Amino acid sequence: MLKIENLHATVGGKEVLKGLDLEVPAGEVHAMMGPNGSGKSTLSYVIAGRDGYEITKGRILFDGKDTAEMEPEERAAAGLFLAFQYPVEIPGVTTTNFLKTALNAVRKARGEKELDAVAFLKLQKEKTAALGIDTLMLKRGLNVGFSGGEKKRNEVLQLTMLSPKFAVLDETDSGLDIDALKIVAEGVNSLRGADRGFLVITHYQRLLDYIKPDRVHVLAGGKIVKSGGPELALELEKDGYGVFAEQNGKAA
Amino acid sequence: MADKETVAAVKKISERYDAGFITDIEMELAPKGLSEDIIRFISAKKNEPEWLLDWRLKAYKHWQQMPEPRWAKLRLPDLDYQDAYYYAAPKSGNAPKSLDEVDPKLLETYEKLGIPLREQEILAGVAVDAVFDSVSVATTFRENLKEAGVVFCSISEAVHDYPELIKKYLGSVVPMTDNKHACLNAAVFTDGTFVYIPEGVRCPMELSTYFRINEAKTGQFERTLIVAEKGSYVSYLEGCTAPMRDENQLHAAVVELIAMEDAEIKYSTVQNWYPGDEEGKGGIYNFVTKRGICKGDRSKISWTQVETGSAITWKYPSCILKGDGSVGEFYSVAITNHYQQADTGTKMIHLGKNTKSRIIAKGISAGKSDSTYRGLVRISPKAEGARNFTQCDSLLIGEECGAHTVPYIENRNPSAVIEHEATTSRIGDDQLFYCRQRGIGEEEAVALIVNGFCRDVMQHLPMEFAVEAQKLVGISLEGSVG
Numbered sequence: 208m209l210k211i212e213n214l215h216a217t218v219g220g221k222e223v224l225k226g227l228d229l230e231v232p233a234g235e236v237h238a239m240m241g242p243n244g245s246g247k248s249t250l251s252y253v254i255a256g257r258d259g260y261e262i263t264k265g266r267i268l269f270d271g272k273d274t275a276e277m278e279p280e281e282r283a284a285a286g287l288f289l290a291f292q293y294p295v296e297i298p299g300v301t302t303t304n305f306l307k308t309a310l311n312a313v314r315k316a317r318g319e320k321e322l323d324a325v326a327f328l329k330l331q332k333e334k335t336a337a338l339g340i341d342t343l344m345l346k347r348g349l350n351v352g353f354s355g356g357e358k359k360r361n362e363v364l365q366l367t368m369l370s371p372k373f374a375v376l377d378e379t380d381s382g383l384d385i386d387a388l389k390i391v392a393e394g395v396n397s398l399r400g401a402d403r404g405f406l407v408i409t410h411y412q413r414l415l416d417y418i419k420p421d422r423v424h425v426l427a428g429g430k431i432v433k434s435g436g437p438e439l440a441l442e443l444e445k446d447g448y449g450v451f452a453e454q455n456g457k458a459a
Numbered sequence: 460m461a462d463k464e465t466v467a468a469v470k471k472i473s474e475r476y477d478a479g480f481i482t483d484i485e486m487e488l489a490p491k492g493l494s495e496d497i498i499r500f501i502s503a504k505k506n507e508p509e510w511l512l513d514w515r516l517k518a519y520k521h522w523q524q525m526p527e528p529r530w531a532k533l534r535l536p537d538l539d540y541q542d543a544y545y546y547a548a549p550k551s552g553n554a555p556k557s558l559d560e561v562d563p564k565l566l567e568t569y570e571k572l573g574i575p576l577r578e579q580e581i582l583a584g585v586a587v588d589a590v591f592d593s594v595s596v597a598t599t600f601r602e603n604l605k606e607a608g609v610v611f612c613s614i615s616e617a618v619h620d621y622p623e624l625i626k627k628y629l630g631s632v633v634p635m636t637d638n639k640h641a642c643l644n645a646a647v648f649t650d651g652t653f654v655y656i657p658e659g660v661r662c663p664m665e666l667s668t669y670f671r672i673n674e675a676k677t678g679q680f681e682r683t684l685i686v687a688e689k690g691s692y693v694s695y696l697e698g699c700t701a702p703m704r705d706e707n708q709l710h711a712a713v714v715e716l717i718a719m720e721d722a723e724i725k726y727s728t729v730q731n732w733y734p735g736d737e738e739g740k741g742g743i744y745n746f747v748t749k750r751g752i753c754k755g756d757r758s759k760i761s762w763t764q765v766e767t768g769s770a771i772t773w774k775y776p777s778c779i780l781k782g783d784g785s786v787g788e789f790y791s792v793a794i795t796n797h798y799q800q801a802d803t804g805t806k807m808i809h810l811g812k813n814t815k816s817r818i819i820a821k822g823i824s825a826g827k828s829d830s831t832y833r834g835l836v837r838i839s840p841k842a843e844g845a846r847n848f849t850q851c852d853s854l855l856i857g858e859e860c861g862a863h864t865v866p867y868i869e870n871r872n873p874s875a876v877i878e879h880e881a882t883t884s885r886i887g888d889d890q891l892f893y894c895r896q897r898g899i900g901e902e903e904a905v906a907l908i909v910n911g912f913c914r915d916v917m918q919h920l921p922m923e924f925a926v927e928a929q930k931l932v933g934i935s936l937e938g939s940v941g
Contacts, residue, residue, distance in 0.1 A: 255896050258888065283898035295893040299911030305897070308907055313898035348911065365897065 208233040208404040209254070209373055213265035216253045222263070223249045225429035229406075231373075231422075236405040238415055238440060241426035242448040247408045248292055250426070251377040254406075255289045256282050269373065283309075284316035286372030290362040290379045292408075297349040302361060303331065305349045306368050313369060334367045338394050355382030363394040373404045380414035392417030412444035427451035489546035495519065498646055501546050505615050505649075508622065518635040518645035525639040531773055531802035532831045532863055536707070538744075543678050543709060545647045588613060588652045588668040600664065607663050609693075610655035614682055617653035624655060628686055632715040632750050632779070640711040640773075641748040644680045648713070651681035656691035656722070665921055667696045670712075678709040685715070687722035689755060696727040696924055707735075707770060712747045720755025720782065725763070727920050729928050732768035737938070739798025739827075742770025749776035750806075753785030753814075761788040762805065763919045765928045767935040770799060775833065777806035780814035780842075787816040790916040792928075794909075794935050795828030795860070804834035804865075809842040809875070818849040821913050824860035825939035831863040838875040845875045853883040854912050856905065856939050891940075901940050906933030 209231045216224040223246045231237045241247055252260045254267060256279040267274045274282060297305065311321040322330070335342060340360055350358050359379050366374055376395070380388055395405065395418050407418055415423075415437065423439040424431045425448075432451055433439065489500050498519055502512040529535065588611065604611050610621065618625050635645035652668045670681060687693055710732060716724050726749075735742025745768070751760040762776040778787030789805035807816035822830040836847045853862035864881050886908050894904035910917065910929050917925055 255892075257892050257896075279892060279895035280898050280900050283896055289896050291893065291896075295887070295889045297890055297893070297908055297911055299914035300907055304911075305894075305907070308903065309894075309897035309899055312900065312903065316898060369897065 208270060209406065210268040210271075211254075211265070212268070214250075214253070214262065214267065215264035216249060217261050217263055218249055218259065223429055224253065226265070227426070227430055229424065229431060231404045231406055233372075233404050234401040235421040236399065236407060236418060238420040238423045239406060239408045239426055240410065240423060240440065240443055242451065243410075245426045245451075246429045247426055248377055251289055251292075251375045251406075251408060254375055255279055255287065280312070280316070283369075283371075284313050288366055288369055288371035288374040290359075290366055290374065290376045292377040292379075292381065294350045294353075294358040294362055296351045298351050300349050301347065302345045302349050302364075303328075306331065306365060309365070310368060331368065334364060337397070338364055338367070339390050340364055356384065356387045359383055359391060360387065363391050367394050367398060370398060372402065373406075374398075375406045375408065377408045378410065379407075380409055380411065388414065389417060412440045415440045425451060487546075487548050488544050491544055492541040493519075493543075493545060493647070497545055501647060501649060504546065504548075505618070507618060510626065511618060514630070514635070515646050518642050519647075521636055522639065522642040522646055525636075525642055528638055528640070528773075531833065532829070532865070533771055533773065533800050533802050535771070538709065540643075545678060545680070546649055548649075588666075603663070604666075608657040608660050609662050610653065611666055612653055614648075614651040614653045614684060617684075621653070621655065624686065625653070625684070628684055628715065628717055629682075630715075632717060632752050633713050633748050637748060640746040641713050644682060644711050644713045644748070647678075648680045648682045651712070652683045652685075654683075654685040654693060654695060656685075656687045656693045658688040658719075659690045660688075661691065662693040665694050665696060667698065669698045670710075678711065680710075681712050683712070683714040684717075685724055685726070686717045687719060687724050687758075689719045690721045691719075692723045692725075694725040694727070694921060696729070696921060698729045698731070698924075707742060707744055709744050709746070710769075712749075714747070714749040714776075716749075716751030716760055718751065718753050718755065718758035718760050718785075721757050722755060723759040723761070724751060725761045725921075726751070726776070727924060728762075728764040728766070729920075729924055729931065730764065730766045730768050730772070731931055731935075734768045734799050734935070735770040735797065737797050739770070742799070743768065745769035745772045745774060747772075747774045749774065750779065751777070751787075752779040753782050753787060753811075755785070756782040756811070757784045757786075758782050759786040759788070761786075761790070761919070763790040763916065764792070764803075765913075765916070765920070765931065766791070766793040766801060766803060767931050769801075772799075772801040772803050774803045775805055777808070778816065779808045779810065780816065780845075781810045782814075783811040784813045784815075785811055786814070788919075789816075789818045789820070789834075790919045791820045791832075792823070792913045792916045792932075793821070793830055793832075794823045794932060795825065795830045796935055796939055797826040797828060799826075799828045801829070802831040802833055804832045806835040807837070807847060809836075809838045809845040809847070811842060813844040813846075814842055815845070816847045818847070818851075819915050820849075820851045821916055822851070822853045822862050822864075823856065823909055823912065823936070824853070824862045825856035825936055827859045829861040829863070831865060833865045833867075835867040835869070836877060837869045838872045838877070840871045842872050843874050845872060847875070847877045849877075849879045851879075851881040852912070853881075854909065855883065855885045856909075856936070886940075902937060903933070905936055905940050909933075909936060 211229040214224050214227040307327050314321055420437055423435055425433040489497055498515050633641050635642055656662055718724050732743035732745055753760055760778050766772050780787050787807050793801045793803050795801050820832045822832055824830040832851045838845045851864045855862055891904050910932050920928055
């Protein structure tokens with residue numbers, strides 16, 4: 208579903224990703240772990256097509272299609288979702304309004320009928336309840352004055368509302384207490400299925416107790432330096448990233 | 460050679476201003492230029508009483524002596540007052556008794572603008588006065604309003620039907636000598652709207668006027684006068700459009716509001732005059748004087764404006780807070796794109812005790828445009844316990860536009876509390892990327908973010924207008940990113 212081949216990418220002229228290969232088939236959840244500065248967030252932005260994150264070599268295939276020429280909104284319409292590490296504030300735009308605009312933009316791009324207010328609110332109510340989100344939050348400016356946990360929950364709400372084919376979760380666990388973490392994990396798990404893939408970027412094993420990955424990769428120095436099963440995450444938890452520090456150091 | 464794509468792109472651009480069509484209708488025009496004779500002609504056309512003609516002529520004499528106001532932060536062209544028509548009326552359109560007598564072409568024009576005048580088709584609860592170039596062509600729901608005692612008619616009719624009210628209030632808030640544009644309006648005003656709400660009456664529906672400039676080289680000089688007697692309430696809204704033309708056209712309106720004891724007037728504007736093209740060619744010069752007086756104690760005047768059109772906007776809807784405990788409000792969104800210029804704001808003149816004013820101004824600049832908030836808060840020595848809160852926020856889109864804030868505060872009473880907040884921001888790349896990642900295209904994202912930025916103002920618009928205004932925000936910012 209997502210296939211990355213020999214990816215080299217620069218940010219502000221500096222090479223951050225240096226030949227990354229990754230394949231996440233449909234139905235699987237892969238975890239991407241690694242020390243700070245290894246290129247994890249850069250990878251998420253490159254996949255989503257953010258301006259300023261330039262691919263200098265290699266390619267990213269989504270559903271077999273090269274994404275190089277696709278605008279971020281085209282990737283979203285094709286079914287790609289990124290849960291942001293730092294969700295952005297948009298004052299004056301309520302979560303409800305934002306979600307309705309987004310959902311209908313995506314539906315329109317796919318040639319589907321736009322949802323009317325009644326159908327949309329019904330769907331939102333359902334998803335909001337499942338995530339234990341206070342409906343008052345939906346009426347506030349998007350992410351404005353939200354706590355770290357509220358922001359992350361809101362990302363997962365957007366994820367479940369848009370129900371994409373493939374989701375990249377960029378440190379969605381950071382800043383969450385254990386209860387919030389469980390709720391977020393449940394939201395993600397509810398979407399798991401044979402035709403959907405996930406790439407979960409995280410520092411810690413903790414999240415992986417609740418979202419069980421099929422594969423775990425270690426990113427250091429802009430490359431994947433080790434891949435394995437779920438047990439790899441436990442090893443890392445025990446031994447730390449020390450063994451990979453040298454590779455990472457070269458990147459810095 | 461222009462390829463298909465270019466042709467399509469150009470076509471799309473010219474379609475951006477939806478109201479830019481011209482109605483082909485037979486017009487009666489006064490000879491070009493401005494003179495005493497022209498003023499006599501206008502007055503005679505309207506069959507006006509002697510006192511009004513004298514008033515006009517006096518204004519004209521004064522106008523000739525007055526300097527152009529040059530203090531605003533605007534690149535103002537020299538206006539050639541002789542190269543314009545001051546009276547243009549559809550030949551069939553003079554004083555129709557009912558809608559059946561209105562030229563179908565005119566009804567069609569308003570329908571194209573989304574303003575059906577046929578009462579059965581109209582939005583429930585909104586009465587409309589339609590002004591086409593120099594004359595009012597139709598006023599709806601008049602009978603229903605009459606039952607409630609509300610007068611809602613064109614100002615030409617009011618001169619005949621309610622002479623004592625017109626004589627008493629015309630020019631009482633904006634004196635003819637106030638400024639050059641208001642003075643010109645006093646000399647040549649051709650039509651507009653008169654509203655009178657009797658004591659204790661809550662106007663049963665929204666009142667609105669749609670101003671349409673159609674004829675080329677024509678100025679529009681309308682006057683609006685609203686009087687709200689003791690304890691009454693009215694909500695009034697105006698909308699404005701004009702065809703796309705290469706030359707500039709002058710719109711110099713005057714609006715006067717009078718609120719007596721415990722009365723409330725809510726005045727909303729959605730201004731979408733033709734802004735000119737991408738190169739800054741053409742467009743309306745919108746030089747408008749709007750002022751209200753809170754005459755009685757505890758009266759309230761609230762201005763809400765969404766200004767998206769016009770090549771140049773020069774406009775400062777103001778409140779004179781004379782009655783004790785009276786309240787003035789100003790909620791404004793001004794959007795400029797391409798080469799548009801806007802210098803707009805308000806004046807809050809606190810005269811009475813415990814008077815309150817609130818100013819929320821949102822300026823959005825894109826392209827090569829310039830937007831200035833200019834405001835005055837004046838607390839007079841007798842205005843014990845006066846309060847003002849002002850918030851001015853500017854949003855910039857792109858690298859070549861400008862936003863300026865020029866607040867004046869004159870306080871002569873130590874008990875006053877005056878607050879002023881101002882911010883300037885840009886639409887962030889991170890905000891745009893966040894929206895786009897969720898599938899929202901760039902232009903729609905800009906419209907969404909800007910509407911969020913304007914929300915505090917938009918929510919003061921009557922429901923019927925809020926949706927239209929939100930769409931207008933998106934349309935006027937098209938081509939501002941990418």
